[in-house]
Amino acid sequence: MSGNYPFFTHLARLLNSGQARSVILCGNIYDLLWDGTNYVPLNAFLLEKTRTNGLIQLVYELNGPIRMDDAALGKLRGAWVEWKSGVDANTLALQELRQSGSKLEFYQNEFERHLRDATGNPTLALELLRQLTICSRAALREDLLIIVEAADMLLPEAGSLASLNDRQLHRISIVHDWFSDPEFAEGSDSVILLGESRSLIHSRVARMPQVLSVDVPAPSLEHRAAFIQHYIEKQTNKPKLWSTPELLAECTAGLSIQALRQLLAGAAYTGDPLTADSVFEKVEEFIRTQLGDDVVDFKKPGHTLDDVVGFTSLKEFLRRELMPRFKAKGKKALPGAAVAGAIGSGKTFIFEAVAAELDLPVLVLKNIRSQWFGQTDVIFERLKRVLDALDKVVIFVDEADTQFGRVDANAHETERRLTGKIQAMMSDPQLRGRVLWLLMTARIHLLSPDIRRPGRVGDLIIPVLDPTDEDRLAFIEWVLSATKLEESEEEAKAHAKDLDELTLPPEYSAAAFASLRSLLLAIEPKTWEDVRAAIHDQIPPAIGATRKYQMLQALINCTRRSLLPDPEVSDEERLGWERRIRELEIEGIR
Secondary structure, three states: OOOOOOOHHHHHHHHHHOOEEEEEEEEEOOOOOEEOOOOOEHHHHHHHHOOOOEEEEEEEEOOOEEEEEEEHHHHHHHHHHHHOOOOHHHHHHHHHHHHOOOOOHHHHHHHHHHHHHHHOOOHEEEEEEHHHHHHHHHOOOEEEEEEEOHHHOOOOOOHHHHHOOHHHHHHHHHHHHHHHHHHHHHOOOOEEEEEEHHHOOOOOOOOOOOOEEEEEEOOOOOHHHHHHHHHHHHOOOOOOOEEEEEHHHHHHHOOHHHHHHHHHHHHHOOOOOOOOOHHHHHHHHHHHHHOOOOOOOEOOOOHHHOOOOOOOHHHHHHHHHHHHHHOOHHHHHHEEEEEEEOOOEEEEEEEHHHHHOOOOOEEEEEEOOOOOOOOOOOOHHHHHHHHHHHHOEEEEEHHHHOOOOOOOOOOHHHHHHHHHHHHHHOOOOOOOOOOOEEEEEOOOOOOOOOOEEOOOEEEOEEEOOOOOOOHHHHOOOOHHHHOOOOOOHHHHHHHHHHHHHHHOOOOOOOHHEEEEEHHHHHHOOOOHHHHHHHHHHHOOOOOOOOOOOOOOOOOOOHHHHHHHOOOOOHHHHHHHHHHHHHHHHHOOOO
């Protein structure tokens, strides 16, 4: 059974070395962990793993009591009496035999009263815990380990202090004074704050230099395999698997142990065998639940590159280089690619087909910005945990220039921070070959230069251009295939040439061809003149200058000569593109 958790080793090292006396434990904190005997919640795991002589463990539950065992209660009560009276409880009891009144009883009652008053009162509870660490340094022979649950609710991040109520402000003040006290920082007592995200705990506490954080990751393959084996051995009604437990562990990458238990329990109850499809659906559902439907989706394209009309050389490049490097591991793998081109050029359709042929999970990033303060950072942290847990995944981002904005002084702080984190993730050596980024944008120049640099998606920036020559004829033939006119092969070729030379403008996009085909399917023309009349009736929207600008940006940002219309393009021609871009910008085109 796997009980090795690197996060706990890290936490123990921080506390035992004295590097920190206050630690935020965040991440996958609501999961089950193996404590050596059973799978238990995190707080029970911590209590079991830190149980040792000379250490008193306290747990504070939100709106609950400060929990400790009877032995700890007796020791703390005695230390409180000694701290308040200046002598230990036994000596005080002997002294009181010779005088009236009982200070011993008074201080003991005071201690019990404080414990009762702290129940259901978070502000009093935090102040009492702070007082107990002062008492510990003065009169306790043991050290304290204090676990505070739901710290993100006790000390919420809400932007400005003005948006907090008086009780919340008081709690933040208590904890700030507590952790910044030099005697506490140099002492032997420790506090662990449990919260899903460091970003959810108020910055007055979370960003203190005395406070460090440790992330609890999603369960690894080893931990999932160990849990599956434990569950199967333990249950009388065993779930039926379509394959081995080891393969199930691989397929459940991204699931928590809690979610994995639900999956196995459901299969054991119904008796229906687990299938690969049902497992993947559970993984998708869990990840969507963690991140939110408005943040991510799973893409399951129904078309492949064989269904893509035209783009002959581009499809050849994708099959020859991009897809093998996406499937590779280690240093051979691409961290990702950016796909540029004018609106309507077919970027999304082509690379959805690529995603389908890769046969990998495709996570569509829809919006990782939140309207609520601090939630953007939380969403990113959840995304990072999901990606760390998955074996290999494609991140598909459409309209990437709006998802990942600027990092200059004019950008919002949250936007700069988010873009910076995404950039760091793209170049993270541990994620290279496991997380593959596909960024679609018609405005490649608006992507941060740091995202476009080599080592990130700048390794490969692919232009998707309007079809020309044979590709254009392929599109025209595809459009005409919707007419179902009775004509010979020679007539069909003549009509295609007619459309190419006389009817359709040279810069006709893939989206325009698709729109035209849809129209012909709808009107069902009977004669060739009907076709020509329908096409003649079409007026292209007034976006030509904008599309020209976007196409030039795609060309100037392309990182492969072989993907340009003329691989032998000269530096002078490239300078011409840049001049034309500046001319269009002067005209107000962006």
